[in-house]
Amino acid sequence: QLKLQESGPGLVKSSETLSLTCTVSGGSMSSSSHYWGWVRQPPGKGPEWIGSISNSGSTYQNPSLKSRVTISIDTSKIQFSLRLNSITAADTAIYYCARGYYDLLTGYPKNFDQWGQGTLVTVSS
């Protein structure tokens, strides 16, 4: 059974960089059918897609966050990571890592079928 687990600081100071890692267990990251992504959810609000990366390193990122986001993957360590720069209080949210599939015709991410439990990140001033 595939399991994803987020790790990283729960409290980050405003203007600094948030770094999170997702460790995958119970499976591999070798399939070319999958994308590995990050989704966040501010308290009381709906989910927001941050970005996704394939095992070859191809990335898609939310344009609203693109200038501040870096997503990387290390298939040998079965991990992928998120860096979000210049964070503000608006970045306070539960951050989820997730696996998904992409549309074979368009190449775009089309769903997220396995999710981590999520980690709450609070931005302090």
Add this chain to the structure above:
Amino acid sequence: QSVLTQPPSVSAAPGQKVTISCSGSSSNIGNNYVSWYQQLPGTAPKLLIFDSNKRPSGIPDRFSGSKSGTSATLGITGLQTGDEADYYCGTWDGGLSDAYVFGTGTKVTVL
């Protein structure tokens, strides 16, 4: 503000049926697969429907999905108390967003 619009809430008695709509446009639902997610309180979203009308293994057939034009619908029959949750549609938006987008969310209440 999401480009996918859902009703804020729907409710029904146990055993009844509810439907949740997800309204979009040609840049998202009209030309891409739709997924539906169930989010129980305090938990991560869970994939209920993919490719607009397919269920992952383990999802009961009480849950169904359909798509027509620029709208999608999630149906839940035989409503159970355990179905009380938030439900979100999701799809790729190739318009101004050029991003994977989630719907505004619908709270299902079992009366």
